[in-house]
Amino acid sequence: MFVITSDQRDSRSSADLVPSALTSIHAKGHQGLALAPERTAGDEVQVAVADAGALLEIVLDLTRSGRWSVGVGVGEVESPLPDSVRAARGEAFVNARDAVDRAKKAATRVAITAPEDGGDAEALVRLLVELRDRRTAEGWEVYDLLAEGITQREAAARLGISEGAVSLRVKSAGIRTEEAAVPALVRVLARLSPGPVPD
Known part of the structure; x- marks a missing residue:
């Protein structure tokens, strides 16, 4: 638990x-x-x-x-x-x-x-939090739009900026890095507590 x-x-x-x-x-x-x-x-x-x-x-x-x-x-x-x-x-x-x-x-x-x-899990969660702490307001704006499930093209249209500008924000904000890290972190955390480990 x-x-x-x-x-x-x-x-x-x-x-x-x-x-x-x-x-x-x-x-x-x-x-x-x-x-x-x-x-x-x-x-x-x-x-x-x-x-x-x-x-x-x-x-x-x-x-x-x-x-x-x-x-x-x-x-x-x-x-x-x-x-x-x-x-x-x-x-x-x-x-x-x-x-x-x-x-x-x-x-x-x-x-x-x-x-x-616990130390391994703590270190990895802290790395992700530090990445997120460096995210600008513009980065969070794109993050929140993409979290709704829309595409980068749709995000660009909503923000009134080019797709290239959205791509730059995504890269600078580390959004794809976070997306890749979260499932791995969930598996690390699941191993700390008894129960099935997610795929």
């Missing part, structure tokens, strides 16, 4: 981002959530995730804004699962607490604590 504990950065001097984070986690997690996300303490959000793909999607969404420290804990969770994540217990929750504490000190704002091999 995966547990994400996320703490809002600089929450005392900014708006409460927890409600929007809860909505986003529900949307990104799809059917991969084991326990629904909840506010657990002040400006902190916690969620239990059963699926590695959903986990990575949530982590990338939370780290995109730069407003969250994101800790991922891997390990066993006591069963049967309770109705609320706040009532759940187990190794994954302890590891998530360790991870979020380390994430607060990391430049990429993310950390992973697992019984074994």
Whole structure:
């Protein structure tokens, strides 16, 4: 099982981002959530995730804004699962607490604590987050359009720019590199937690 504990950065001097984070986690997690996300303490959000793909999607969404420290804990969770994540217990929750504490000190704002091999997964996720952190507003504009499933030609038409300009943005933003990295990262993450490893 995966547990994400996320703490809002600089929450005392900014708006409460927890409600929007809860909505986003529900949307990104799809059917991969084991326990629904909840506010657990002040400006902190916690969620239990059963699926590695959903986990990575949530982590990338939370780290995109730069407003969250994101800790991922891997390990066993006591069963049967309770109705609320706040009532759940187990190794994954302890590891998530360790991870979020380390994430607060990391430049990429993310950390992973697992019984074994967590360091490899953490390093690779941090590489991807660092790539995304370097993306410009124009790069994100193209990324978001392509994420809708449209072609680069269609993105160019929507933006009123040439296909060549879109291609340059795609290259500069590392979008194709991210597309190739995500499935590999999902497989790495899936190996940390018991269960089938995706193809």
